[in-house]
Amino acid sequence: MSKIIPEFIVKKNEDKCINCKVCVRQCSEEVYKYFEDFDLIRIYDDKCVGCHRCDLMCPTDALTITKNNSQYKENSHWDNYTIKSIKKQAETGGMILTGSGNDKPYTSYWDRILLDASQVTNPAIDPIREPMELRTYLGKKSDKLSIKEENGEIFLETELSPQLKIETPIMFSAMSYGSISLNTCESLASAASKLGTFYNTGEGGLHKKLYKYGKNTIGQVASGRFGVHTDYLNACAAIEIKIGQGAKPGIGGHLPGEKVTVEISQTRMMPPGTDAISPAPHHDIYSIEDLKQLIALIKEATDYEKPVLVKIAAVHNSAAIASGIARAGADVIVIDGFRGGTGAAPSVIRDNTGIPIEVALAVIDQRLRDESIRNDVSIVAAGGIRSSADAVKAIALGADAVYIGTAALVAMGCTLCQKCYKGKCNWGLTTQDPVLTRRLNPAIGSQNLVNLVNSWSLEIKEIIGSMGINAIEALRGNRYRLRGIGLSDVESDILGIEHAGM
Amino acid sequence: MKRRVMCNEDFCIGCRLCEVHCNVKHSKSGDIILAYKYEEEREPSRMAFEEKDYVCGSIVCMNCKDPLCVKACSMGAIEIKEGTVAIDDERCVGCWMCVMVCPFGAIKRGDKKAFKCDHCHDMETPVCVLNCPNKALVYEVD
Amino acid sequence: MKYVIIGNGTSAVGAIEGIRSMDQKGEIILISKENCISYSKPQLYQMLDSDDLDKISYRDEEFYVKNNVSKILGRSLKSVDFNKKVLFLEKESIHYDKLLIATGAKANIPDLKGFSGEIYSFTNIAEANNLRKSLDNKNQIVILGGGLIGAKLSEYLVKMGKEVTLIVSSKGVLSSLGDEKISDILNKEILENGIKLLLSRKVVSAKKKDSKIEITLDDEKIMCDAIVSCKGVKPEISPFEKTELSIGRGIKVDDHMKTNIDDVYAAGDVAEIFNPLENKYLNIPILPNAFNGGYCAGINMSGGESKIDTIYPMNSLKIFDIQMITMGMLNPEKNDEVLTLLDSEKKIYKKLVIREGKLIGAALLGDVDRAGILNNIIRSNLDVESIKEDLLNNKINFYVLPRNVREDIIKSYTGEIK
Structure with a gap:
């Protein structure tokens, strides 16, 4: 028997329904079907993915999507998700795919870390009255600066490494054109340019329409090398070599052929309609030395003017890898934690692989300090940053800045239904269907992103002000301003923070 | 003064909420549920929603610079009032000459009289524009 | 001045x-x-x-x-x-x-041999007043001419309870449009509504007989109380x-x-x-x-400069239950392409005449909504080769037109697009 108990029940309140059929027209999963002969909207609960497009669009709030109470017998070991997965696999013989980030109830260390605030002896600062500095420079910092004086004028003798200037320590993480729609890319790009920060092309290349945002673009070079060419490298402000992704460490990418439209194929430089497969490893990088060569290659190709970022998934030996990356000449290390999102990944990988970003960040920062190379690189933390508080905690744990991906999608409409891999995103984000992509108007998407980052920035100023700090720089790696709650000794040790009360 | 409701078809999502809110605005009660479920007579929407393949959009009276309907009306019942092309209900006899000439197909046939978008003249912005969830409808006032 | x-x-x-x-x-x-x-x-x-x-x-x-x-x-x-x-x-x-x-x-008033009485016409207010005042004691009315005025006037008179005979010299009403199907549909509608319709007939003479008028046609004689000429203007x-x-x-x-x-x-x-x-x-x-x-x-x-658009016939009219809008040339020449669609049940008829890829005439019977879109296509001399099937088969739809054409239309009637 192939039927699986529906996850959701869709209820239509007939007292409120005006039969306008907006639900019928909006649901890409075809939960609703209108039968003209009977003047009836028929509902198919089993197709519902719980994205809430319909009830949010319904002008009379006549729809409610609820969890189906009819479930398999409760069993704390064999839970419903497990039973359904087994049934699905028994039928299809395939891997179970999922989208978005790991949603399993692992410990969230963000929620076990509390912030310090100033009282009496070190006065707090009121961000409304006093200037607060969130501007951050990403890149290798010089150990010392030598200055020369000539004819009364002062010159900097030291040659500085290329830096990325961001007005707030928040950037938009890599999401490729292909996994997300062009309108979504444009929303991110235009928001980044308005905010004075960066967005990232993912492995999707740079669509012609987006070249104008190049100054705020980080171009990714990943294992498939899609869309990488000289113009691309030079159009972007920085280049990110992607080794791994938090949601699927050790797994490559796979954009099915049906999503490879003509425009995507042109942007990615591949035949339309063919699968875009990014291998699990870079086949020219089997060692730190190989990585060093690619970094050098990119630097050479871009005249040593652009910082090179290297992104890895947070895994057990991240600290050692990070040390290698720093020594290989990267300007920025990006660490992507296990809560990071994805357009598509096998559920078994997403839910079971990788480690929390909080832990990885703490150990990497510590390792680089121990080796006295922390100033050679900047660190960007990614993967499940949900709020300004998470961002502040990440910075205090040692990050220079954070990447947000899922939060950015949510700002643009995403409701975390986790069905990105189906390509039918009702919010027009993770789809290439021309009927659906128009649902995101970049003017609105971009404004929402600007608003989100602006409000987080205000909150960050408020938080650091409460700590008596007036520049975000002064918080970086300042773990003394963090305390753990409900952490074991080992956890506290690894995070490098004391327990509340200490 | 010139008023125009433009539909940016790149972002029209085909929800047709513009029509719904247009109906409500021109109903007796002005309440969506009353208008649809309890009022006996409800005039059809003043919008013309159209779709073809991937493209869709709403068409309302575009307030032409030199409106053909004004010239074609056999009763002289159409005039430009405060930047809006307006049909005088009292005088319209339903000859549909306006329907015959409107290049946008924006004038609709009622039971006996022609009707069209009135640009919600008692509001600053028409309800279709206010309620367009994707801001595909844009109201321009020059 | x-x-x-x-x-x-x-x-x-x-x-x-x-x-x-x-x-x-x-x-x-x-x-x-x-x-x-x-x-x-x-x-x-x-x-x-x-x-x-x-x-x-x-x-x-x-x-x-x-x-x-x-x-x-x-x-x-x-x-x-x-x-x-x-x-x-x-x-x-x-x-x-x-x-x-x-x-x-x-009004064109025909010369009826042997008839000295009044022939009514209906083209201006005086004629209309005259006809109205005379109608009270007249029941049987003969209307000459099956053009627009004749067809419409017979409808009004029959609705007023008169016994109306419509005499048409051609094969059907509104034959000047050049479309037999339209004439057929309208003939049927007129007959169904109780008008006596005499087609392809000529009035030979008329004379007063007692208080009535006797009209002699080529093959029969009919009696009436009044004659209204609707033979055009x-x-x-x-x-x-x-x-x-x-x-x-x-x-x-x-x-x-x-x-x-x-x-x-x-x-x-x-x-x-x-x-x-x-x-x-x-x-x-x-x-x-x-x-x-x-x-x-x-x-x-007054010193300005204005050029009249190329004119062509167009009309919107309703004969009993049939609403129709006709535009341009409906009488095709040898190399013209004609597309028609007929739904007798719904009383819908649609005809498009295309010459060298351009729409030159269109008729809509039954469903005339958005006729102006077709009219604009004729007026603007737009190419319809690629969209003609859509224009015929679907409801008339602005979005059938290619995007650049739509934008041109918006620009030309309402100004630049921002």
């Missing part, structure tokens, strides 16, 4: 608006034979119920006041001296700087017949509505406009043409 307009119909109103859009100061004098406000000719039928002229007023008194127009009503023009620019009425003479002849058209050119004005069927004008005489313009039903496409003068007596012609003349008279 002194503008004189002869006539007070649609084109006169158009001309007043045209002149005032350019010149707010010049003096406008309007001379009309009819002693009443401007009224809507297509709505003349309403005058069969009552003599309330306000019901069909086209522009009210305020219009003339607002536009500062002096009216000389109830007086007719006797002669003109185009050299001296003087108009002679019964008693006075009037000088003009710019003249618009908008005298309209008058002819341009009202009588005051100009012996002048140097170039006259064909009507007064000949160029695409600026100018006649062959300087400072003299003509518009409306009296004018025939040169059509460069067909290389001949066309007189198409319909309301939008009258207004547009008048408006165009008004602009040119």
Whole structure:
């Protein structure tokens, strides 16, 4: 028997329904079907993915999507998700795919870390009255600066490494054109340019329409090398070599052929309609030395003017890898934690692989300090940053800045239904269907992103002000301003923070 | 003064909420549920929603610079009032000459009289524009 | 500047608006034979119920006041001296700087052999009043002519409870449209609604017999109480017949509505406009043409520059339950492509005539919504080769047009797109 108990029940309140059929027209999963002969909207609960497009669009709030109470017998070991997965696999013989980030109830260390605030002896600062500095420079910092004086004028003798200037320590993480729609890319790009920060092309290349945002673009070079060419490298402000992704460490990418439209194929430089497969490893990088060569290659190709970022998934030996990356000449290390999102990944990988970003960040920062190379690189933390508080905690744990991906999608409409891999995103984000992509108007998407980052920035100023700090720089790696709650000794040790009360 | 409701078809999502809110605005009660479920007579929407393949959009009276309907009306019942092309209900006899000439197909046939978008003249912005969830409808006032 | 307009119909109103859009100061004098406000000719039928002229007023008194127009009503023009620019009425003479002849058209009344009684017609307010007043004691009415006026008048009279016989010399009503199917549908509709329809018949003679009239057709005799002639109209050119004005069927004008005489313009039903496409003068007596012609003349008279669009016939009418809109040429030539769609059950008929990839004519019966989109396609000479099937088979839809065309339309009618 192939039927699986529906996850959701869709209820239509007939007292409120005006039969306008907006639900019928909006649901890409075809939960609703209108039968003209009977003047009836028929509902198919089993197709519902719980994205809430319909009830949010319904002008009379006549729809409610609820969890189906009819479930398999409760069993704390064999839970419903497990039973359904087994049934699905028994039928299809395939891997179970999922989208978005790991949603399993692992410990969230963000929620076990509390912030310090100033009282009496070190006065707090009121961000409304006093200037607060969130501007951050990403890149290798010089150990010392030598200055020369000539004819009364002062010159900097030291040659500085290329830096990325961001007005707030928040950037938009890599999401490729292909996994997300062009309108979504444009929303991110235009928001980044308005905010004075960066967005990232993912492995999707740079669509012609987006070249104008190049100054705020980080171009990714990943294992498939899609869309990488000289113009691309030079159009972007920085280049990110992607080794791994938090949601699927050790797994490559796979954009099915049906999503490879003509425009995507042109942007990615591949035949339309063919699968875009990014291998699990870079086949020219089997060692730190190989990585060093690619970094050098990119630097050479871009005249040593652009910082090179290297992104890895947070895994057990991240600290050692990070040390290698720093020594290989990267300007920025990006660490992507296990809560990071994805357009598509096998559920078994997403839910079971990788480690929390909080832990990885703490150990990497510590390792680089121990080796006295922390100033050679900047660190960007990614993967499940949900709020300004998470961002502040990440910075205090040692990050220079954070990447947000899922939060950015949510700002643009995403409701975390986790069905990105189906390509039918009702919010027009993770789809290439021309009927659906128009649902995101970049003017609105971009404004929402600007608003989100602006409000987080205000909150960050408020938080650091409460700590008596007036520049975000002064918080970086300042773990003394963090305390753990409900952490074991080992956890506290690894995070490098004391327990509340200490 | 010139008023125009433009539909940016790149972002029209085909929800047709513009029509719904247009109906409500021109109903007796002005309440969506009353208008649809309890009022006996409800005039059809003043919008013309159209779709073809991937493209869709709403068409309302575009307030032409030199409106053909004004010239074609056999009763002289159409005039430009405060930047809006307006049909005088009292005088319209339903000859549909306006329907015959409107290049946008924006004038609709009622039971006996022609009707069209009135640009919600008692509001600053028409309800279709206010309620367009994707801001595909844009109201321009020059 | 002194503008004189002869006539007070649609084109006169158009001309007043045209002149005032350019010149707010010049003096406008309007001379009309009819002693009443401007009224809507297509709505003349309403005058069969009552003599309330306000019901069909086209522009009210305020219009003339607002536009500062002096009216000389109830007086007719006797002669003109185009050299001296003087108009002679019964008693006075009037000088003009710019003249618009908008005298309209008058009914064609056939000469019925042996008949000395009154033949009614129905083209202006006086004729309509006359007919209304005479109808009370007349029950059997014969209408001659199955054109627009004849068909519509028979509908009104039959609805008033009269016994109506419609005599048509051709094979069907509205045969001038050139589409047999439309005529067939309308013939059927007219018959179903209780009108006696006699097709392909000619009236040979008529005579009074007691209080009745006996009409002799080619093959039968019928009795009636009144005859109404609806055999079309002819341009009202009588005051100009012996002048140097170039006259064909009507007064000949160029695409600026100018006649062959300087400072003299003509518009409306009296004018025939040169059509460069067909290389001949066309007189198409319909309301939008009258207004547009008048408006165009008004602009040119007051120093502006306006060229009339190529005119073609178009009409919207309803015969009983059949609403129809026809536009352009429906009578195809040899190489034209004709697309038709017929749904007899829903009483829907659609016809498109395409010449060299361009739509030149369209007829819509039953569902006429958004006809203007087709009309604009004809007017703008758009290529329809790739969309003709859509135009025929689906509901008429603005989005059937290619995007660049749609944008061009929006720009040309409403201004730049931001």
